[in-house]
Amino acid sequence: xxxxxxxxxxxxxxxxxxxxxxxxxxxxxxxxxxxxxxxxxxxxxxxxxxxxxxxxxxxxxxxxxxxxxxxxxxxxxxxxxxxxxxxxxxxxxxxxxxxxxxxxxxxxxxxxxxxxxxxxxxxxxxxxxxxxxxxxxxxxxxxxxxxxxxxxxxxxxxxxxxxxxxxxxxxxxxxxxxxxxxxxxxxxxxxxxxxxxxxxxxxxxxxxxxxxxxxxxxxxxxxxxxxxxxxxxxxxxxxxxxxxxxxxxxxxxxxxxxxxxxxxxxxxxxxx
Ligand code: DGL
Numbered sequence: 001x002x003x004x005x006x007x008x009x010x011x012x013x014x015x016x017x018x019x020x021x022x023x024x025x026x027x028x029x030x031x032x033x034x035x036x037x038x039x040x041x042x043x044x045x046x047x048x049x050x051x052x053x054x055x056x057x058x059x060x061x062x063x064x065x066x067x068x069x070x071x072x073x074x075x076x077x078x079x080x081x082x083x084x085x086x087x088x089x090x091x092x093x094x095x096x097x098x099x100x101x102x103x104x105x106x107x108x109x110x111x112x113x114x115x116x117x118x119x120x121x122x123x124x125x126x127x128x129x130x131x132x133x134x135x136x137x138x139x140x141x142x143x144x145x146x147x148x149x150x151x152x153x154x155x156x157x158x159x160x161x162x163x164x165x166x167x168x169x170x171x172x173x174x175x176x177x178x179x180x181x182x183x184x185x186x187x188x189x190x191x192x193x194x195x196x197x198x199x200x201x202x203x204x205x206x207x208x209x210x211x212x213x214x215x216x217x218x219x220x221x222x223x224x225x226x227x228x229x230x231x232x233x234x235x236x237x238x239x240x241x242x243x244x245x246x247x248x249x250x251x252x253x254x255x256x257x258x259x260x261x262x263x264x265x266x267x268x269x270x271x272x
Contacts, residue, residue: 004241005227006065007032008056011039011250012259013160013197014071017097019263020220021069024228029244031063033272036250040160041074042129042196049131050079054087056249057094059272064241067093069227073195073219074129077137093237097219098141100226101193105217106146119146121191125182125214127206128195130155138195152186154178156196163198166261172205179209191215201262247272 007018011034018032035041035056041049053075060068070076076096088094103109106119126138133155142149156178162171182189192214194200200218207216231238248255252269259267 003238004029004031004063004065004243005231005238006030006057006060006063006068007071008053008060008068008075009034009071009197010041010052010074011036012164012255012262015259015263015267016197016200017069017071017220017223020224021227024221024224025231028231028238029242031060031065031241031243031245031247033060033063033247034250034255034269036248036255038249040129041072041078042131042160044074044131046078046131046135049075050082053079054083057083059247061092061239063245063247064239066091066239067095067237069223070094070096071197071223073097073197074131077128077132077135077195081137093234095227095230097223098138098195100223101195101217101219102138102142102145103226104222105191105193106142106149108145112145116143116145116147118148122149123186123189123191124149124151125186125189125192125210126151126153126195127156127178127182127192127199128153129160130157132195138193150186152182152189154182156199159202160196160198163201164258164262171202175202175205176209179206189214191217193217194219246270 007030033056038052057068076098080096133153139151159174192210203218246269248269249272252271256269
């Protein structure tokens with residue numbers, strides 16, 4: 001029987017990643033934990049994000065998930081490296097969403113540790129939360145793998161809130177203005193990275209504002225493909241848990257209703 005893998009997010013946005021994971025790996029039970037009591041992370045300090053993410057990951061270990069994927073870009077950017085270097089025990093794994101994306105962008109295989117090299121893409125626009133942009137984690141991870149790539153990052157203030165409130169008009173206006181601000185600094189990006197769990201829900205608006213000729217990288221499918229590849233090579237990292245589940249640190253009834261509205265699919269949560 002398949003065993004459980006944990007998926008951690010600051011709140012509900014990670015459900016966009018979970019949907020892709022379930023489609024790609026239907027036999028794996030995923031245990032999702034949303035830290036809704038402390039969301040959003042995108043406007044928090046790095047120390048705070050580290051502490052909260054460690055607490056969430058520990059909770060998923062308690063559920064029998066030896067491996068936890070941080071679906072949250074902000075947690076992946078601001079906390080993951082420090083967790084891996086100082087905190088994760090040898091028999092557990094915590095993975096993030098940035099490395100698979102960068103591997104897709106630089107056309108590398110997972111775990112290819114050869115020196116950084118020149119790649120086809122030269123100008124990359126990154127759209128993310130203020131905390132993700134401030135961490136510079138994307139630029140740091142990219143520099144390990146590619147040389148000569150110019151990254152211009154745009155913190156998209158207000159966008160997560162607008163999407164969660166279901167205010168599509170405001171969300172579209174914010175996408176247009178953030179893309180315009182980015183383009184003033186980088187007029188012709190070849191690729192754009194949607195570096196936040198919520199932004200795939202606005203992918204069409206990003207593509208339209210960016211215009212033709214810009215390749216938009218959205219994480220869910222890329223991350224799902226990477227995880228499938230990882231599990232094929234490291235099946236021992238499937239934890240002992242066997243049941244899919246949805247946990248929240250917030251109020252389960254309210255969070256479930258919000259999740260159902262966001263993804264147009266009924267989802268019931270229980271208290272973490
Ligand atoms: N999950 C966060 C991310 O992917 C967005 C929501 C938040 O700020 O907590 O960056």
